[in-house]
Amino acid sequence: MAGVGEETPDFYTDQFVMSLSPYGVTCIFYLTSPEPPPPGQPPARKELVRLRMSLEHAKIMAMLMRRQLKDYENESGATIAIPFALYRDLDLSPDDW
Structure with missing residues (x-):
């Protein structure tokens, strides 16, 4: 949590993965690389944030x-x-x- 004088992180995301269990939900948000992937490969992506909740x-x-x-x-x-x-x-x- 951002404290006094600290900035709150700000993200833009274009992909997410969601998983569920009896105890909660996890969402992982990604940003796809603007670089074209090598032939036959999926685009590279960077994990930005992992969000857990009930x-x-x-x-x-x-x-x-x-x-x-x-x-x-x-x-x-x-x-x-x-x-x-x-x-x-x-x-x-x-x-x-």
Whole structure:
């Protein structure tokens, strides 16, 4: 936790991995390297932060994030577009939203 006179870390992330157990959730947030990877290799990524929380906290956070994003779309008239390939790769559907 940042103390008096200390800056709070500020991160931008473009990837995350989530794991669950009966005791909690761990989310690891990454940033993909801008360097093109060697042929046949995935892009390099840097672990930025590991975030742990209770299952209850994660569930409430997911519900609040969904509500905030839906409110943004409704109020702005803009749709946050997700490429179909990403839905497919993550085994999701627009109906999941």
